[in-house]
Amino acid sequence: MQRRSFNRAVLGTALGATLARPSLAQTGPIRIGVLTDMSGQFSDQAGEGAVAAVRMAVQDFGEQVLGRPIEVVVADHQNRPDVAVSRAREWYDRNDVHLIANLINSAVALAVAGVARERGRIAIVNGSGSSRITNEGCTPNSIHYAYDTVALARGTANALLRDGKTSWFFLTADYAFGHALESDTIEVVRAAGGQVAGTVRYPVESADLSSFLLRAQGSGAQVVAIAGSGTVFINAVKAAHEFGLRRRQTVVGLLTWLPDVHALGLPVAQGMVLTNGFYWDRDDATRAWSQRFFAVRNRMPHMGDAGDYSSTMHYLQSVKAVGSLDTPAIMAKMRDTPINDFFATNGRIRVDGRMVHDMYVYEVKRPEESRRPWDYYKLCATIPGDEAYRPLSQSACPIIRQG
Numbered sequence: 001m002q003r004r005s006f007n008r009a010v011l012g013t014a015l016g017a018t019l020a021r022p023s024l025a026q027t028g029p030i031r032i033g034v035l036t037d038m039s040g041q042f043s044d045q046a047g048e049g050a051v052a053a054v055r056m057a058v059q060d061f062g063e064q065v066l067g068r069p070i071e072v073v074v075a076d077h078q079n080r081p082d083v084a085v086s087r088a089r090e091w092y093d094r095n096d097v098h099l100i101a102n103l104i105n106s107a108v109a110l111a112v113a114g115v116a117r118e119r120g121r122i123a124i125v126n127g128s129g130s131s132r133i134t135n136e137g138c139t140p141n142s143i144h145y146a147y148d149t150v151a152l153a154r155g156t157a158n159a160l161l162r163d164g165k166t167s168w169f170f171l172t173a174d175y176a177f178g179h180a181l182e183s184d185t186i187e188v189v190r191a192a193g194g195q196v197a198g199t200v201r202y203p204v205e206s207a208d209l210s211s212f213l214l215r216a217q218g219s220g221a222q223v224v225a226i227a228g229s230g231t232v233f234i235n236a237v238k239a240a241h242e243f244g245l246r247r248r249q250t251v252v253g254l255l256t257w258l259p260d261v262h263a264l265g266l267p268v269a270q271g272m273v274l275t276n277g278f279y280w281d282r283d284d285a286t287r288a289w290s291q292r293f294f295a296v297r298n299r300m301p302h303m304g305d306a307g308d309y310s311s312t313m314h315y316l317q318s319v320k321a322v323g324s325l326d327t328p329a330i331m332a333k334m335r336d337t338p339i340n341d342f343f344a345t346n347g348r349i350r351v352d353g354r355m356v357h358d359m360y361v362y363e364v365k366r367p368e369e370s371r372r373p374w375d376y377y378k379l380c381a382t383i384p385g386d387e388a389y390r391p392l393s394q395s396a397c398p399i400i401r402q403g
Helices: 002-019 022-026 047-061 081-094 106-119 149-162 176-191 210-219 230-243 258-264 284-297 303-322 327-336 398-402
Strands: 030-036 068-076 097-102 122-125 142-144 167-173 195-202 223-227 250-253 273-276 359-364 377-383
Touching (some): 030 303, 047 284, 047 303, 068 081, 081 097, 106 122, 106 176, 122 327, 149 273, 149 359, 149 377, 176 195, 176 223, 223 230, 250 273
Parallel strands (some): 167 195, 223 250
Antiparallel strands (some): 273 359, 359 377
C-alpha cells in the first residue's frame, strides 16, 4: 500500500505541475505513460520491471526528441478497466502523454486501445496477450508487440500434441486473456485431432484453485492446461505439484513468465513446456541487454520487459524520423520500418497492429542442468513469425475489412 501511495503522490505532483503550465503543450516535455499493475497479482510480470524497461529506452535514446525532453509517468490501473480508461483520458487530454505503454491485463489493454483511437494517440501493448487486441479489437493507433494467445497456443499445444498428448482439460482465468487463450488453444488441439475433456473457469483473483484442480485430476485428461497468469497461476502449479497431478498428467502453463519459474523453483517447474518471445540467455545481444536490466531490477528480464524497451525505442526512432508528433505519420513509420535489435530480427508491424516476430518453445531445465542463477530454459523449437500468429486472411480486424 505504501508503494501505491508513493507512486500516486509522485505522479500527482508531476501532473499538477503540468496542468499549471498549459502553455508548455508544444514546447514542454513529451511524456510516455506506463500504465501497469504496480501492486496486484500481475505486478511481478509488469509493474516496476515495465517502468524500468521504458526508462532504459528513454535514457538510451538520449532523453530528448524533437528538441524536447522525454519524461516517463507511471500509474497503477489496479487491474480495473474503468480506472485505466479514466487515467488514459486524463493523460492523453490534459498531460501531453503521446504514448501509453505496457498495459498488462487484456481487459485493460482493449479498453485503453479504444481510448487511444478516440483521442488520436498511441497505445503499445506488451504485458497483455489476448489475440482480440489485433483481431476484432484492432485499431489504427494500437500495437500488440511481444506475444499473443495465438502464438502461445500454436507453440505449446503443438509441442505437446506432437508428443502424443491429445486429451486436454483447461483451467481458465475468467477474463478476456484467459478466454482468448483457452479458445485459441482449443482451436489448435481440435485441428490436430485432439479432444477437450473439460473446462472450468476460475475468478481471476482466486486465492485457492484446489477444487478446480481436483476436477482436472478427475477428468483423466493427459494435459491440464492453465490458461491464466500471475500469482494465481504460480499457486495453481504449486498445488498441482502437491496433489501429485504431474505423476499421471502433464501440467502446463499456457503463459509462463520467467519470474514465475523463478518463484516456483526448478524442482517444481522442471519439465514444463512453454512458449515465449524472448529469453535472456538466447544469444550475445540478449545477454548484454539483460545484464544491464539485471543491474537495475536485480532479476533477469522476460519478454514483456524486453518488449517494453524495444517498442519504446522503435516509437522514439519513428518520432525522430517523422519530425513531428503526428500520430498517423508515426504509426506509418513504425509499420514501414523493420525491427532489428536484441528482441527481434526483421520484426514488422502489420496493418492490424500485430508485431510479427519469431517465437520460441522452451522446456524448463532440471535442477542438475542449470549452470548458474536464472539458467532455466532449454530451446526446443523456433517458430517463424509468419507461422506463429494468425494470418491476416483469417482476421476479423475491421481495418482490413475496410481496406
